[in-house]
Amino acid sequence: MNDMTCQDVQAQLDLLAADECDPVLRPAIDAHLQQCTACTASYAESRRMLAMLSLHWDAAGPLRLRQRLNQEAQRSRRRQGVLPFVRRAMAVAALLIVSAGLLFVLPKRAADTGSLEPAPALQGGAKGSRCPPHEPGAGHDNPAAP
Amino acid sequence: MQPLASDAELVDQTLRGVTDAFHQLTVRYYRPVGGFILKRVGRPDLVEDLLQETFLEALAALKAGKRPHAFSSWLFGIAHNRCGKWLRRKHLVLFAPQQMPEPAVAITEQELHDELEEQQALMTALDKHLQDLPEDTRQLLEMKHREGKTCEQIAAATGRPVGTVKSLLARTYKLLRTALQPPPGDLS
Numbered sequence: 435m436n437d438m439t440c441q442d443v444q445a446q447l448d449l450l451a452a453d454e455c456d457p458v459l460r461p462a463i464d465a466h467l468q469q470c471t472a473c474t475a476s477y478a479e480s481r482r483m484l485a486m487l488s489l490h491w492d493a494a495g496p497l498r499l500r501q502r503l504n505q506e507a508q509r510s511r512r513r514q515g516v517l518p519f520v521r522r523a524m525a526v527a528a529l530l531i532v533s534a535g536l537l538f539v540l541p542k543r544a545a546d547t548g549s550l551e552p553a554p555a556l557q558g559g560a561k562g563s564r565c566p567p568h569e570p571g572a573g574h575d576n577p578a579a580p
Numbered sequence: 581m582q583p584l585a586s587d588a589e590l591v592d593q594t595l596r597g598v599t600d601a602f603h604q605l606t607v608r609y610y611r612p613v614g615g616f617i618l619k620r621v622g623r624p625d626l627v628e629d630l631l632q633e634t635f636l637e638a639l640a641a642l643k644a645g646k647r648p649h650a651f652s653s654w655l656f657g658i659a660h661n662r663c664g665k666w667l668r669r670k671h672l673v674l675f676a677p678q679q680m681p682e683p684a685v686a687i688t689e690q691e692l693h694d695e696l697e698e699q700q701a702l703m704t705a706l707d708k709h710l711q712d713l714p715e716d717t718r719q720l721l722e723m724k725h726r727e728g729k730t731c732e733q734i735a736a737a738t739g740r741p742v743g744t745v746k747s748l749l750a751r752t753y754k755l756l757r758t759a760l761q762p763p764p765g766d767l768s
Binding site: 445448449452453454478479480481482483484485486487488489490491492493495496498499500502503506507 | 599602603606607610611614615618619622624627628631632635636639702703706707710721722724725726730731746749750753754756757760
Protein backbone atom coordinates (compact mmCIF):
# COMPACT_ATOMS: atom_id res chain seq x y z
CA MET A 435 0.00 0.00 0.00
CA ASN A 436 1.34 3.40 -0.94
CA ASP A 437 -0.49 6.03 1.07
CA MET A 438 2.37 8.48 1.62
CA THR A 439 1.74 12.02 0.55
CA CYS A 440 4.36 14.20 -1.13
CA GLN A 441 4.79 16.03 2.17
CA ASP A 442 5.47 12.76 4.03
CA VAL A 443 7.95 11.67 1.38
CA GLN A 444 9.76 15.00 1.15
CA ALA A 445 10.32 14.94 4.91
CA GLN A 446 12.25 11.69 4.43
CA LEU A 447 14.21 12.49 1.27
CA ASP A 448 17.33 13.94 2.92
CA LEU A 449 17.60 10.94 5.21
CA LEU A 450 17.01 8.64 2.24
CA ALA A 451 19.84 10.35 0.35
CA ALA A 452 22.03 9.97 3.45
CA ASP A 453 21.14 6.25 3.57
CA GLU A 454 19.52 6.79 6.98
CA CYS A 455 15.88 6.34 6.03
CA ASP A 456 13.68 4.15 8.24
CA PRO A 457 13.68 0.72 6.51
CA VAL A 458 9.99 0.33 7.29
CA LEU A 459 9.15 3.42 5.24
CA ARG A 460 11.55 2.65 2.41
CA PRO A 461 9.26 0.55 0.15
CA ALA A 462 6.49 3.15 0.32
CA ILE A 463 8.93 5.98 -0.45
CA ASP A 464 10.43 4.07 -3.38
CA ALA A 465 6.96 3.39 -4.77
CA HIS A 466 6.02 7.04 -4.40
CA LEU A 467 9.22 8.20 -6.12
CA GLN A 468 8.49 5.96 -9.10
CA GLN A 469 5.31 7.86 -9.84
CA CYS A 470 6.00 11.40 -8.58
CA THR A 471 8.31 13.57 -10.67
CA ALA A 472 8.27 16.47 -8.18
CA CYS A 473 9.50 14.26 -5.32
CA THR A 474 12.05 12.61 -7.62
CA ALA A 475 13.43 16.04 -8.49
CA SER A 476 13.60 16.93 -4.79
CA TYR A 477 15.38 13.66 -4.13
CA ALA A 478 17.99 14.50 -6.80
CA GLU A 479 18.46 17.88 -5.11
CA SER A 480 18.94 16.18 -1.72
CA ARG A 481 21.53 13.83 -3.17
CA ARG A 482 23.38 16.74 -4.72
CA MET A 483 23.42 18.68 -1.47
CA LEU A 484 24.69 15.70 0.49
CA ALA A 485 27.35 15.05 -2.14
CA MET A 486 28.45 18.66 -1.74
CA LEU A 487 28.78 18.13 1.99
CA SER A 488 30.90 15.06 1.40
CA LEU A 489 32.99 17.02 -1.11
CA HIS A 490 33.36 19.83 1.42
CA TRP A 491 34.81 17.49 4.06
CA ASP A 492 36.72 15.30 1.68
CA ALA A 493 40.16 16.48 2.76
CA ALA A 494 41.69 13.27 1.42
CA GLY A 495 40.33 13.89 -2.10
CA PRO A 496 43.17 16.17 -3.25
CA LEU A 497 45.68 13.77 -1.67
CA ARG A 498 44.19 10.83 -3.56
CA LEU A 499 44.37 12.93 -6.69
CA ARG A 500 48.02 13.70 -6.00
CA GLN A 501 48.76 10.00 -5.56
CA ARG A 502 47.04 9.27 -8.87
CA LEU A 503 49.02 12.02 -10.62
CA ASN A 504 52.26 10.61 -9.17
CA GLN A 505 51.32 7.10 -10.27
CA GLU A 506 50.58 8.29 -13.78
CA ALA A 507 53.87 10.21 -13.89
CA GLN A 508 55.79 7.12 -12.78
CA ARG A 509 53.99 4.96 -15.32
CA SER A 510 54.75 7.46 -18.04
CA ARG A 511 58.45 7.62 -17.04
CA ARG A 512 58.64 3.83 -16.98
CA ARG A 513 57.03 3.67 -20.42
CA GLN A 514 59.49 6.22 -21.76
CA GLY A 515 62.41 4.31 -20.25
CA VAL A 516 61.32 0.88 -21.40
CA LEU A 517 59.89 1.64 -24.82
CA PRO A 518 63.15 2.44 -26.67
CA PHE A 519 64.76 -0.69 -25.20
CA VAL A 520 61.76 -2.80 -26.21
CA ARG A 521 61.85 -1.34 -29.72
CA ARG A 522 65.55 -2.14 -30.09
CA ALA A 523 65.06 -5.65 -28.70
CA MET A 524 62.14 -6.22 -31.07
CA ALA A 525 64.25 -5.07 -34.05
CA VAL A 526 67.09 -7.44 -33.10
CA ALA A 527 64.63 -10.29 -32.58
CA ALA A 528 63.04 -9.64 -35.99
CA LEU A 529 66.48 -9.61 -37.62
CA LEU A 530 67.40 -12.90 -35.95
CA ILE A 531 64.15 -14.53 -37.06
CA VAL A 532 64.64 -13.43 -40.66
CA SER A 533 68.30 -14.59 -40.62
CA ALA A 534 67.35 -17.96 -39.15
CA GLY A 535 64.59 -18.32 -41.73
CA LEU A 536 66.99 -17.57 -44.56
CA LEU A 537 69.59 -20.01 -43.19
CA PHE A 538 66.94 -22.69 -42.98
CA VAL A 539 65.21 -22.07 -46.32
CA LEU A 540 68.09 -21.27 -48.65
CA PRO A 541 70.16 -24.51 -48.26
CA LYS A 542 66.97 -26.52 -48.65
CA ARG A 543 66.06 -24.70 -51.85
CA ALA A 544 69.61 -25.15 -53.17
CA ALA A 545 69.40 -28.88 -52.45
CA ASP A 546 66.00 -29.11 -54.12
CA THR A 547 67.13 -27.30 -57.25
CA GLY A 548 70.30 -29.45 -57.42
CA SER A 549 68.35 -32.74 -57.49
CA LEU A 550 65.97 -31.60 -60.22
CA GLU A 551 66.65 -29.93 -63.52
CA PRO A 552 69.13 -27.13 -63.21
CA ALA A 553 67.75 -23.69 -63.44
CA PRO A 554 67.81 -22.23 -66.98
CA ALA A 555 70.11 -19.48 -65.89
CA LEU A 556 72.68 -22.06 -64.84
CA GLN A 557 72.32 -24.27 -67.92
CA GLY A 558 73.94 -22.49 -70.80
CA GLY A 559 75.78 -19.74 -69.07
CA ALA A 560 73.20 -17.13 -69.69
CA LYS A 561 74.34 -13.67 -70.54
CA GLY A 562 75.40 -11.83 -67.50
CA SER A 563 75.64 -14.98 -65.38
CA ARG A 564 78.64 -14.99 -63.12
CA CYS A 565 78.68 -18.77 -62.61
CA PRO A 566 80.21 -21.01 -65.30
CA PRO A 567 78.06 -23.94 -66.43
CA HIS A 568 78.53 -26.96 -64.30
CA GLU A 569 80.49 -29.73 -66.02
CA PRO A 570 79.74 -33.18 -64.67
CA GLY A 571 82.90 -34.86 -63.49
CA ALA A 572 84.92 -31.72 -63.86
CA GLY A 573 85.98 -31.87 -60.28
CA HIS A 574 85.66 -29.31 -57.61
CA ASP A 575 86.84 -25.75 -57.67
CA ASN A 576 88.82 -26.35 -54.60
CA PRO A 577 92.22 -27.72 -55.65
CA ALA A 578 92.66 -29.26 -52.25
CA ALA A 579 89.61 -31.43 -52.78
CA PRO A 580 90.16 -35.01 -53.91
CA MET B 581 51.91 35.46 5.55
CA GLN B 582 52.99 34.69 2.00
CA PRO B 583 50.42 35.80 -0.61
CA LEU B 584 48.83 33.06 -2.65
CA ALA B 585 50.37 32.56 -6.06
CA SER B 586 48.06 33.36 -8.96
CA ASP B 587 46.84 30.65 -11.33
CA ALA B 588 49.10 32.02 -14.07
CA GLU B 589 52.16 31.83 -11.81
CA LEU B 590 51.33 28.28 -10.80
CA VAL B 591 50.80 27.33 -14.44
CA ASP B 592 54.20 28.83 -15.31
CA GLN B 593 55.83 26.86 -12.52
CA THR B 594 54.09 23.68 -13.69
CA LEU B 595 55.39 24.31 -17.20
CA ARG B 596 58.90 24.61 -15.71
CA GLY B 597 58.44 21.21 -14.08
CA VAL B 598 57.60 22.26 -10.51
CA THR B 599 55.19 19.45 -9.61
CA ASP B 600 54.05 21.03 -6.36
CA ALA B 601 52.66 24.00 -8.30
CA PHE B 602 50.12 21.80 -10.04
CA HIS B 603 49.21 20.24 -6.70
CA GLN B 604 48.35 23.72 -5.42
CA LEU B 605 46.08 24.18 -8.41
CA THR B 606 44.35 20.86 -7.69
CA VAL B 607 43.73 21.88 -4.07
CA ARG B 608 42.36 25.24 -5.24
CA TYR B 609 39.97 23.80 -7.81
CA TYR B 610 39.12 20.38 -6.39
CA ARG B 611 35.81 21.41 -4.83
CA PRO B 612 34.54 23.84 -7.49
CA VAL B 613 35.28 21.39 -10.29
CA GLY B 614 33.74 18.59 -8.20
CA GLY B 615 30.57 20.65 -7.73
CA PHE B 616 30.48 21.39 -11.44
CA ILE B 617 30.83 17.70 -12.35
CA LEU B 618 28.17 16.78 -9.80
CA LYS B 619 25.80 19.25 -11.40
CA ARG B 620 26.53 17.88 -14.88
CA VAL B 621 26.31 14.14 -14.29
CA GLY B 622 24.04 14.09 -11.22
CA ARG B 623 25.82 11.04 -9.80
CA PRO B 624 27.86 11.58 -6.60
CA ASP B 625 29.62 8.22 -7.09
CA LEU B 626 31.16 9.39 -10.38
CA VAL B 627 32.50 12.71 -9.21
CA GLU B 628 35.90 11.55 -7.99
CA ASP B 629 36.73 9.54 -11.13
CA LEU B 630 35.79 12.39 -13.43
CA LEU B 631 37.65 14.87 -11.25
CA GLN B 632 40.82 12.78 -11.45
CA GLU B 633 40.48 12.37 -15.21
CA THR B 634 40.00 16.12 -15.59
CA PHE B 635 43.15 16.99 -13.65
CA LEU B 636 45.16 14.24 -15.36
CA GLU B 637 44.18 15.60 -18.76
CA ALA B 638 45.02 19.13 -17.67
CA LEU B 639 48.46 18.10 -16.41
CA ALA B 640 49.18 16.12 -19.58
CA ALA B 641 48.26 19.15 -21.70
CA LEU B 642 50.46 21.46 -19.60
CA LYS B 643 53.35 19.02 -19.85
CA ALA B 644 52.87 19.00 -23.62
CA GLY B 645 53.43 22.76 -23.56
CA LYS B 646 49.84 24.05 -23.55
CA ARG B 647 49.61 27.49 -21.95
CA PRO B 648 45.95 28.27 -21.20
CA HIS B 649 44.76 31.84 -21.45
CA ALA B 650 42.68 31.47 -18.27
CA PHE B 651 43.41 28.32 -16.29
CA SER B 652 40.08 28.12 -14.44
CA SER B 653 37.86 28.36 -17.53
CA TRP B 654 40.15 26.01 -19.40
CA LEU B 655 39.98 23.48 -16.55
CA PHE B 656 36.19 23.74 -16.42
CA GLY B 657 36.15 23.21 -20.18
CA ILE B 658 38.09 19.97 -19.73
CA ALA B 659 35.67 18.89 -16.98
CA HIS B 660 32.74 19.75 -19.25
CA ASN B 661 34.18 17.62 -22.07
CA ARG B 662 34.91 14.75 -19.68
CA CYS B 663 31.30 14.81 -18.47
CA GLY B 664 30.10 14.95 -22.08
CA LYS B 665 32.24 11.95 -22.99
CA TRP B 666 30.94 10.03 -20.02
CA LEU B 667 27.32 10.86 -20.81
CA ARG B 668 27.75 9.81 -24.45
CA ARG B 669 29.47 6.59 -23.41
CA LYS B 670 26.63 5.65 -21.11
CA HIS B 671 23.98 6.69 -23.67
CA LEU B 672 21.98 8.26 -20.85
CA VAL B 673 20.05 5.02 -20.42
CA LEU B 674 21.21 4.49 -16.84
CA PHE B 675 19.16 7.43 -15.68
CA ALA B 676 15.50 7.51 -14.84
CA PRO B 677 13.79 10.08 -17.07
CA GLN B 678 13.25 12.37 -14.07
CA GLN B 679 16.91 12.14 -13.06
CA MET B 680 18.22 12.83 -16.52
CA PRO B 681 21.33 14.97 -16.18
CA GLU B 682 21.83 18.07 -18.27
CA PRO B 683 22.92 17.17 -21.80
CA ALA B 684 26.48 18.17 -22.68
CA VAL B 685 26.34 20.95 -25.24
CA ALA B 686 29.00 23.26 -26.56
CA ILE B 687 29.79 25.87 -23.97
CA THR B 688 31.45 29.24 -24.31
CA GLU B 689 34.35 30.50 -22.23
CA GLN B 690 32.04 33.06 -20.64
CA GLU B 691 29.61 30.31 -19.60
CA LEU B 692 32.49 28.31 -18.14
CA HIS B 693 33.59 31.37 -16.22
CA ASP B 694 30.02 31.84 -14.93
CA GLU B 695 29.93 28.18 -13.89
CA LEU B 696 33.17 28.62 -11.99
CA GLU B 697 31.81 31.66 -10.18
CA GLU B 698 28.56 29.85 -9.41
CA GLN B 699 30.40 26.87 -7.94
CA GLN B 700 32.75 29.05 -5.93
CA ALA B 701 29.80 31.07 -4.60
CA LEU B 702 28.01 27.86 -3.68
CA MET B 703 31.05 26.51 -1.85
CA THR B 704 31.55 29.80 -0.03
CA ALA B 705 27.87 29.86 0.98
CA LEU B 706 28.15 26.29 2.20
CA ASP B 707 31.24 27.19 4.25
CA LYS B 708 29.43 30.14 5.78
CA HIS B 709 26.27 28.20 6.65
CA LEU B 710 28.30 25.39 8.18
CA GLN B 711 30.21 27.86 10.31
CA ASP B 712 26.93 29.41 11.46
CA LEU B 713 25.63 26.06 12.73
CA PRO B 714 25.81 25.29 16.44
CA GLU B 715 29.01 23.47 17.34
CA ASP B 716 27.33 20.14 18.21
CA THR B 717 25.34 20.13 14.96
CA ARG B 718 28.46 20.80 12.91
CA GLN B 719 30.24 17.99 14.73
CA LEU B 720 27.34 15.70 13.93
CA LEU B 721 27.63 16.54 10.22
CA GLU B 722 31.38 16.05 10.31
CA MET B 723 30.98 12.63 11.89
CA LYS B 724 28.53 11.72 9.17
CA HIS B 725 30.29 13.19 6.13
CA ARG B 726 33.96 13.40 7.06
CA GLU B 727 34.21 10.19 9.03
CA GLY B 728 31.43 8.31 7.20
CA LYS B 729 29.71 7.16 10.40
CA THR B 730 26.11 5.92 10.49
CA CYS B 731 23.49 7.43 12.81
CA GLU B 732 23.83 4.40 15.09
CA GLN B 733 27.60 4.93 15.37
CA ILE B 734 27.14 8.65 15.98
CA ALA B 735 24.52 7.89 18.64
CA ALA B 736 26.91 5.48 20.34
CA ALA B 737 29.76 8.00 20.19
CA THR B 738 27.74 10.95 21.48
CA GLY B 739 25.51 9.10 23.95
CA ARG B 740 22.33 10.36 22.27
CA PRO B 741 19.37 8.25 21.18
CA VAL B 742 19.47 7.25 17.48
CA GLY B 743 16.11 8.94 16.90
CA THR B 744 17.45 12.25 18.21
CA VAL B 745 20.51 12.03 15.97
CA LYS B 746 18.33 11.33 12.92
CA SER B 747 15.94 14.17 13.71
CA LEU B 748 18.79 16.62 14.20
CA LEU B 749 20.41 15.47 10.98
CA ALA B 750 17.14 15.80 9.04
CA ARG B 751 16.54 19.32 10.42
CA THR B 752 20.08 20.40 9.55
CA TYR B 753 19.86 19.04 6.01
CA LYS B 754 16.60 20.87 5.49
CA LEU B 755 18.10 24.09 6.81
CA LEU B 756 21.12 23.81 4.53
CA ARG B 757 19.06 22.85 1.50
CA THR B 758 16.84 25.86 1.96
CA ALA B 759 19.81 28.15 2.52
CA LEU B 760 21.66 26.90 -0.57
CA GLN B 761 18.72 27.07 -2.94
CA PRO B 762 19.12 29.70 -5.65
CA PRO B 763 16.94 32.76 -5.12
CA PRO B 764 13.53 32.69 -6.85
CA GLY B 765 13.75 33.77 -10.46
CA ASP B 766 17.30 32.42 -10.88
CA LEU B 767 16.74 29.51 -13.22
CA SER B 768 20.39 28.71 -13.92
